[in-house]
Amino acid sequence: MGVVVIRFHLDGKSGLSPYQQLVRQVRHALRLGLLLEGDQLPKVKDVVADLAINPNTVLKAYRELEHDGLVAARPGVGTFVTGTLSGAPLTALAPLRQDLRRWLAKARRAGLDEEGIEALFTTTFRAASKEDIA
Numbered sequence: 001m002g003v004v005v006i007r008f009h010l011d012g013k014s015g016l017s018p019y020q021q022l023v024r025q026v027r028h029a030l031r032l033g034l035l036l037e038g039d040q041l042p043k044v045k046d047v048v049a050d051l052a053i054n055p056n057t058v059l060k061a062y063r064e065l066e067h068d069g070l071v072a073a074r075p076g077v078g079t080f081v082t083g084t085l086s087g088a089p090l091t092a093l094a095p096l097r098q099d100l101r102r103w104l105a106k107a108r109r110a111g112l113d114e115e116g117i118e119a120l121f122t123t124t125f126r127a128a129s130k131e132d133i134a
Helices: 018-031 044-051 055-067 090-109 114-130
Strands: 071-074 078-081
Touching: 018 055, 044 055, 055 071, 055 078, 090 114
Parallel strands: none
Antiparallel strands: 071 078
């Protein structure tokens, strides 16, 4: 049996519904190698208690992930990761994360708050994507 290795959080300012936020957090964790095949997602009742959300919201997120072939529910046991999302090799992530942390510290020193950092990153990322850089 797997060990629960992810803890969900909700951001009311994200523009995403709670179920979409849960799906995105699992997909991000899979892409970054934080969740691996065999790992267990938190039980629905635990997510409901932690986040004070409707059980149907959690079930909807888990069903979408199951439909995508990323998790499988085992009745009476829990929901387990069955697939992965390929991305950069995990060895490449540590130096990138370190660079990003330095950049974030620099942005904070420049006076940007969380929303400003997100806006700068998002607009720069989109512009770079249009130029085929990202």
